[in-house]
Amino acid sequence: DVKVTQSSRYLVKRTGEKVFLECVQDMDHENMFWYRQDPGLGLRLIYFSYDVKMKEKGDIPEGYSVSREKKERFSLILESASTNQTSMYLCASSSRGGATNEKLFFGSGTQLSVL
Amino acid sequence: GENVEQHPSTLSVQEGDSAVIKCTYSDSASNYFPWYKQELGKRPQLIIDIRSNVGEKKDQRIAVTLNKTAKHFSLHITETQPEDSAVYFCAQWDDYKLSFGAGTTVTVRA
Numbered sequence: 670d671v672k673v674t675q676s677s678r679y680l681v682k683r684t685g686e687k688v689f690l691e692c693v694q695d696m697d698h699e700n701m702f703w704y705r706q707d708p709g710l711g712l713r714l715i716y717f718s719y720d721v722k723m724k725e726k727g728d729i730p731e732g733y734s735v736s737r738e739k740k741e742r743f744s745l746i747l748e749s750a751s752t753n754q755t756s757m758y759l760c761a762s763s764s765r766g767g768a769t770n771e772k773l774f775f776g777s778g779t780q781l782s783v784l
Numbered sequence: 785g786e787n788v789e790q791h792p793s794t795l796s797v798q799e800g801d802s803a804v805i806k807c808t809y810s811d812s813a814s815n816y817f818p819w820y821k822q823e824l825g826k827r828p829q830l831i832i833d834i835r836s837n838v839g840e841k842k843d844q845r846i847a848v849t850l851n852k853t854a855k856h857f858s859l860h861i862t863e864t865q866p867e868d869s870a871v872y873f874c875a876q877w878d879d880y881k882l883s884f885g886a887g888t889t890v891t892v893r894a
Contacts, residue, residue, distance in 0.1 A: 700880060709793065711873060711886040712828070719880050727881065759827070771816050771877045775827040 672696070675760050675776040682783050688747040690779050692760030699765040701743035702773065703727075703735065706757040718743055719765065750783045757781075790874050790885025797864050798893050805888045807874035808856040816877035817850060817857045820884075823870045831872075832859070864892045 676691035694701065700719050704712040704727075714727030716735040724735050732754060736744045743762075747754055757780050761773040787810045797803045809817075818833035834841045834848045834857065841848050845864075850857040861868055869892045874885040 702881065704884075709886060711790070712884040714881055714883065717881050725880070728883075765880075771818065771882065772830055772833075773820075773828075773882060775829070777827050 673760055673762055673774050673776040675758075675779050677779050678777065680779055680781045682747075682750050682781065684751060684783060686747075686750050686783075688750050688781065688783075690745040690747075690758055690760075690781070692743045692745070692762075692776055693741050694743075694762040694774070695741065696762065696764070696774070697740065698762035698774075699740070700763045701737065702761040702763075703733075703743065703745045704759045704761065705729070706759055706778070712759065715745065750781075752783050755781060755783045788874060788876055788883050788885040790888060792888060793886065794889045794891070796891045796893060799864055799866065801864055803859075803861040803864055803868070803890055803892075805859045805872055805874065805890075806856060807858070807885050808854075809876045810855070811876065811878055812852075812855065814876040814878060817848070818875050818877070818882070819846075819848060819859050820873045820875065821870045822873065822887075828873060861890075864890075866892050866894060868892050 673694045702717040703715040718724045718737040734746045757778050759778045760776040763773050790807045815836035820828040821831045822828040834850050845862045847860045871887045873887050875882040
């Protein structure tokens with residue numbers, strides 16, 4: 670089974686702190702994604718990456734950045750955390766090409782609270 | 785991103801009855817439409833998907849229908865059971881990414 674691991678299940682940070690959310694996948698997937706999940710808003714795409722050192726903005730990139738130095742690791746960075754970034758963050762990965770190109774495998778999520 | 789509208793936002797059904805969730809999309813070039821199920825406290829998981837060259841697909845008690853002309857697709861769950869209680873998300877694939885609907889919370893009453 671594909672394993673997508675997010676480093677923290679729960680995080681509590683203070684306004685203005687720099688926050689790193691880490692995600693690692695073990696299936697050599699090319700594509701990796703960061704979504705945030707809020708009640709009534711579904712899953713909204715923040716950033717995605719289809720190769721090492723490549724990144725593309727999603728629908729709500731403001732206030733976030735990402736890093737993909739290695740194929741298996743995709744990090745989400747909140748440069749200066751704000752209370753409106755309190756949310757559940759979900760990492761996902763998928764393989765490029767073939768019949769399973771579009772199938773996303775999700776991590777367990779990180780519930781971030783910014784106080 | 786591409787807009788995917790999902791209805792209803794909540795759905796309560798009696799055990800054994802059917803549940804139907806509908807989604808509409810705006811990008812006529814989309815050709816892949818999956819459905820994800822998220823149980824309470826767990827990660828979303830793919831339960832069924834459909835491609836644009838097919839009008840309907842079934843997998844046991846769940847089915848998905850696609851109307852490309854009208855740009856909408858639906859999830860049908862028959863003979864609902866308590867374990868079907870979850871949040872369901874529709875999505876459309878757009879190049880390298882999935883755009884999701886807002887989700888439907890399904891509650892199956894015993």
